[in-house]
Amino acid sequence: MSIQLAQSFYECDAVTLARNLLGCLLVHNAPEGQTSGIIVETEAYRGPMDEAAHTYGGRKTKRTQVMFGPPGYAYIYRIYGMYDCLNVVAAEEGCPEAVLIRALHPHEGLPLMAHRRGLGQLTPGNELKLCSGPGKLTQAMGITRELNGADLQGNTLFISANRQYADTEVVATPRINIDYAGEWQNKLWRFLVVGSKHVSIPYSRPLS
DNA sequence: TGTCCGATTGGT
C-alpha cells in the first residue's frame, strides 16, 4: 500500500521537482492490472522563458492547458504521431512548468509491461527495454492521453515516496533532442540515477 | 485549409 505524494511536493520549480522525483514510485492502476516503477530519469521544462518548453513565450493552447493549471497533475501529449509522453505539472497555477518522466526501473507488473510493449514473454534480456525511454514507459504502463489532466492525488495514476537518492548518486546533463532550443539546450536539466541500467541514454562520464 | 515538424523509437 502506497500513499500519494502531497500536492505541496509539486509546488516548486520544475528543476527542483525533477531532481526530487528521482527514487519516487510511479503507479498506474489499469483494468488489466497494476504496474509501477521507480523514477530514474527526468527532465525539467520551465515555463515561458525556456525555449525547449511547449509553453515557451507563454503559449497557452488546448494542448498545453494543463501546464497552466495547479501542480500535481499529469500533462500527457503525443509525439511523432505515435508515442505519448508523461509529464508532471510543477510550480503553481498560472506558472506553466513541468517535468518529463524519461525512464523507470520497473517494479510491479513486469509481464504486463512486456506484453504491452509487444515483447511477448518477459525475459531477463527484455527487462531493460521495458521503461528505458519516455515513449517506452508510457506504453509499458498503459498511460495514454486519456489520462491527460489526471489528478495525481487520485487512485488511478499517482506517485508515492519510495527511496531517496543522495546527490552523489545523481547526475545532471543537458536535455535530449532539443536542438532547436538555442542556449537553453545547455542547461543541465536532465537528471539521472548514476549507474542505473534503466535510463534512456546511459550515463558515461561527468560533464565537467 | 495547407504545410512543417516534433521533449521518440527501432531497424538498417
Place this chain on the structure above:
DNA sequence: CCAATCGGACAG
C-alpha cells in the same frame, strides 16, 4: 543514418 506517422502550431 533514416523511416514511421499524425496532431499541434502557425501562416495564409
